[in-house]
Amino acid sequence: MPSSAMRHERAMGLDLTPPGLSAERFLSEGEPLAGGPAWLAALRQQATLRLRVEGLPANDDEGWRQTPLAALKRFPLGGRAAAVATPASSLLRAEERAARLVFRNGALQPAAGDMAALPAGVTLASLAELWRAEPARLAGRLGRLSATEGLPFAQLNLSLAADGYALLIDDGVRLERPVEIVFAGDGEAAWHPRVLIALGRDSTAAVLECHVGRGAYLANGVSELLLAAGARLGYCRVQDEAPAALHLHAGMAELAGGARLDSVVLSLGGGLARNEWRVRLAGEGAEVRLDEVFALRGRQQGETISVIEHLAPHTGSAQVAKGVLDGHARKVFQGKIAVASGAAKAAGSQLNKTLLLSRTAEVASKPELEINCDDVQCSHGAAVGALDEDQLFYLRSRGVPLLQAQALLVDGFLDQVVETVALPTVAAALRARIAAWLAEREGNGT
Amino acid sequence: MLEIHDLHVSVGGAEILKGLSLNVAAGEVHAVMGPNGSGKSTLSYVLAGRPGYDVTAGTVRYKGRDLLAMAPEERAAAGVFLAFQYPVELPGVSGATFLRTALNAVRKARGEKDLDAMQFLKAVRERLRSLSMTEETLKRALNVGFSGGEKKRNEMLQMALLEPDLAVLDETDSGLDIDALKLVADGVNALRAPGRAMLVITHYQRLLSHIVPDRVHVLARGRIQRSGGKELALELEARGYAEFGHAA
Numbered sequence A: 001m002p003s004s005a006m007r008h009e010r011a012m013g014l015d016l017t018p019p020g021l022s023a024e025r026f027l028s029e030g031e032p033l034a035g036g037p038a039w040l041a042a043l044r045q046q047a048t049l050r051l052r053v054e055g056l057p058a059n060d061d062e063g064w065r066q067t068p069l070a071a072l073k074r075f076p077l078g079g080r081a082a083a084v085a086t087p088a089s090s091l092l093r094a095e096e097r098a099a100r101l102v103f104r105n106g107a108l109q110p111a112a113g114d115m116a117a118l119p120a121g122v123t124l125a126s127l128a129e130l131w132r133a134e135p136a137r138l139a140g141r142l143g144r145l146s147a148t149e150g151l152p153f154a155q156l157n158l159s160l161a162a163d164g165y166a167l168l169i170d171d172g173v174r175l176e177r178p179v180e181i182v183f184a185g186d187g188e189a190a191w192h193p194r195v196l197i198a199l200g201r202d203s204t205a206a207v208l209e210c211h212v213g214r215g216a217y218l219a220n221g222v223s224e225l226l227l228a229a230g231a232r233l234g235y236c237r238v239q240d241e242a243p244a245a246l247h248l249h250a251g252m253a254e255l256a257g258g259a260r261l262d263s264v265v266l267s268l269g270g271g272l273a274r275n276e277w278r279v280r281l282a283g284e285g286a287e288v289r290l291d292e293v294f295a296l297r298g299r300q301q302g303e304t305i306s307v308i309e310h311l312a313p314h315t316g317s318a319q320v321a322k323g324v325l326d327g328h329a330r331k332v333f334q335g336k337i338a339v340a341s342g343a344a345k346a347a348g349s350q351l352n353k354t355l356l357l358s359r360t361a362e363v364a365s366k367p368e369l370e371i372n373c374d375d376v377q378c379s380h381g382a383a384v385g386a387l388d389e390d391q392l393f394y395l396r397s398r399g400v401p402l403l404q405a406q407a408l409l410v411d412g413f414l415d416q417v418v419e420t421v422a423l424p425t426v427a428a429a430l431r432a433r434i435a436a437w438l439a440e441r442e443g444n445g446t
Numbered sequence B: 001m002l003e004i005h006d007l008h009v010s011v012g013g014a015e016i017l018k019g020l021s022l023n024v025a026a027g028e029v030h031a032v033m034g035p036n037g038s039g040k041s042t043l044s045y046v047l048a049g050r051p052g053y054d055v056t057a058g059t060v061r062y063k064g065r066d067l068l069a070m071a072p073e074e075r076a077a078a079g080v081f082l083a084f085q086y087p088v089e090l091p092g093v094s095g096a097t098f099l100r101t102a103l104n105a106v107r108k109a110r111g112e113k114d115l116d117a118m119q120f121l122k123a124v125r126e127r128l129r130s131l132s133m134t135e136e137t138l139k140r141a142l143n144v145g146f147s148g149g150e151k152k153r154n155e156m157l158q159m160a161l162l163e164p165d166l167a168v169l170d171e172t173d174s175g176l177d178i179d180a181l182k183l184v185a186d187g188v189n190a191l192r193a194p195g196r197a198m199l200v201i202t203h204y205q206r207l208l209s210h211i212v213p214d215r216v217h218v219l220a221r222g223r224i225q226r227s228g229g230k231e232l233a234l235e236l237e238a239r240g241y242a243e244f245g246h247a248a
């Protein structure tokens, strides 16, 4: 660990400059939304203070060694949401979704939303609105997971978040169609969208988030997912940020007994994209699936860092990441499965498979197991390789040009993850976006 | 149609074809027989353009063009088709996607319009029926988990759809049951036309009683050792390859 003790020492008079990037620049330029309940203000103050003391990470910090942090220094940090004219794209047709919210540069665009079809027992609202109007519904939920974790950018989000959304589902309510959320970015700005999804007992919901944009911006999001006993959440994120954007996201989840979270991330965008997961399987029989499909090119770097804690018996976790890297792209995996002493019969698996389409692309994979219980089953696997020459030749011998043959094989490879997505509409949306990525590649003739 | 002259080919540093010459005129069907390891598949791969096969000397002309200078996909577009001895499995790629992509790629290269989903389905259904195959097979990943015979039928389905001018069949009869053999032979015979030529590699006379060849060649030790009419196949079946010095 990069010794926070050492940092405290510095703060106590030896050296007041944090070793990593200064958070001050963000803190002074960001514009958090004023107002809200006192408990929230206190949480935010705490986060700010902690950032001032600890700073943002440095490359010698555990977990940040592979990240080109210097890039962060170049980012414009003005937090003001600019007026944006680009139309929000939608991955789902109106009749396929339960509702839609659109944010531009972090700010809600009420006119672009569509909340008509929400059933009773379901609240979908701007977070800022809720914390002004009904803060009691957020108390004990908002900030509950992120405040304790030492994730610096999640602290920054807590400190500066101006808006985001909350999806609150009452006990036993089943939302059949997915909720679609679009985060569109444009131009030079930074925003810190915050998401709170809280599912009551035995409730069901599905969310499709789409992150798109153009220009060089910083999107630093945090999602807190709280699943009560028996709840089921499908959480799909299409990360399709502008190529020059910096996308940071921390997903934090806590699952009570018998709850199930199925998450899939499609990682395509961002010059640098870092996706952190902190999942606590707190109740007996809770299960999580964290899947990812990635396709990166040029000089893109993607990072997936996960910590899954099995805290109760019969908990299960499964992570499958499959993707392709072209050009000079890099992908970093760090996955930790921690099994607590009381978590008998826990099962955890981690698998990542990468296809390299160029000789200059790279992947680094660092699995970690921390097992304090005898009766568990944990596994991890990582595979890296090129496309199969025989398969390519077979396709070409049938008249399919090389690039198209590659696209077909890559598509088949990625679809092994997509086909496990439960909602057909969401799977179709993912397929369409993957097909577009492959078509762009073919079009570029690279 | 196909003129192979003094072809020398090395694979992994070893010379496999050592001066092979062979001419197949349009409208003809030629059979190539020969012992295991004599270079029959090597010949078929070189004709299809598989990477890793080093042509160190010789020429191959197809419809007057230098075949060896063409990429595999160009050869396919120009009408060359190889039915693989060991068809390749494509996990994640359905048979339907594969066929439609291949067919439209070839059509595009020939300056024809893409078939839409309906036209494609119609074209495939006809061929499926004549090969006694079901539409279900098209939904599965191509060749994945297929039996040996099913894979071979799949090859014939592709050939029937792509309607090549030069078809090279590498042991398509191996692994087929008696009824399938008949279906495949019917498919091949249906494709016979004055403008088309075929090279049928086989170990068995049986196939050749269904697909009667114009010429039969014996490939051994990297060259065509003997050529003759269809009766040569019968003679080989009776006497084996001992007189050709067996080893490759």
Ligand SMILES: Nc1ncnc2c1ncn2[C@@H]1O[C@H](COP(=O)(O)OP(=O)(O)OP(=O)(O)O)[C@@H](O)[C@H]1O
Pocket (backbone or CB within 6 Å): B011, B012, B013, B014, B016, B034, B035, B036, B037, B038, B039, B040, B041, B042, B043, B085, B248
């Ligand atoms: N990659 C390779 N490296 C070295 N030798 C190879 C390679 N591929 C094939 N060969 C050799 O080339 C020779 C010819 O093989 P080929 O597959 O063409 O024979 P074949 O006539 O088709 O045999 P069969 O009747 O068994 O199908 C064999 O001895 C084989 O071992």
Ligand SMILES: [Mg+2]
Pocket (backbone or CB within 6 Å): B040, B041, B042, B085, B170, B171
């Ligand atoms: Mg062979």
